[in-house]
Amino acid sequence: MAEVSIHKVTPGSILAGDVRLPGGAILVREGVALTDRQITFLKHSSITTVFIQDQLGEGASAEVSDAVYAERCGRLEEMFEPVQDAPHMAAIRDAARTRLRLRRPWE
């Protein structure tokens, strides 16, 4: 769990505790994966920091192992080899390559 400035929170970050107004009213509940709209709302509600949890629980890594990443990259290259010269496909492949490091919620 980490206390993060509201200006550094990214969409998808999961709250580690309820966000409350000074009077105690709950603005957003613990466990919510914050959306763009909610982050903007909190900024407008003068919230300066929030507690964000590690999305996979304490001690878990958000990235897959080097071996799994290498396997995914191998599949990516095979998948895109026939189409890499088609419009936009190289950009899609390159953007995906970086994100294949991320562990998915069901993994």
Place this chain on the structure above:
Amino acid sequence: MLLMEDARKIIDELEGLPTLPAVVSELLERAEDPNATVGNITEIVENDPSLNAKILKLVNSAFYGLPRRVSSLKTAVSILGFNAIRNIVLATSIFNMFGRRGVRFDSVGFWIHCLGCAVGCTTLFRRIDVTDEHSEFVYGLLHDLGKIVMAVHMEETMAAILKTARTEKLTFHEAEKALEGVTHAQLGAALAERWRFPETLTNAIRYHHNVESAGAGLTEASVVHVSDTLARALQLGWCGDDLIAPVSEAAWDAVGLSTGDVGDVMDRMHSGLIAAHAFIDLIAEQ
């Protein structure tokens, strides 16, 4: 290639094809009525205790992130709106009807692919200012409805397509076109018509591999098409092959993406997966 009429005939003649639960049909009809009230919609859903419970559980989940617990179905309906209720009910019913059946078909991998496409759709619809992101989620979730029909009710056809895709190194869609049978897009649209899905959703299912023919439905079909492509690139689940087709230029233009935007869209898809995964778990609960 066979025509849409052929797909409709196949759907009409399939034995054992489930009918949509009456509550879903009634809801679909009433939700299109501009004079329908929150009370009307609530009355339809509250007669189905299982749906009732699922809607309340979903509205109180992290997926919707409401600040207060909702205990009344009527309040849930007014907060979520008709479209969201319609689509929760649709997705729940279909998921439960087809569930994890189907020979020679990785149904778990398939639903993960649909989930990936669904979060892609919410991301892209928001980028083009379509604000009902909870409703648009279902476009991605149900875009490959035709593959479910094939997997459960047309097993020989499905087996032939998968074999052709594997041996000829083709995408699923290329393989079904090569076999000159009906396509999963046509079958899915025919079933969507039979179940009286909203026209925009039916057209998106029908044209998501052929957006150039989508006419007035170009935007929705394009969002599904691009989301499908991005979900494949990110290797989210499995959809019948391990390949990727070039993204349609017409679809790319319709969703207004630039190559510099792709990374941001993918990041938002990953964030969306975390919340949406909980949504799918709740829908899939028996």
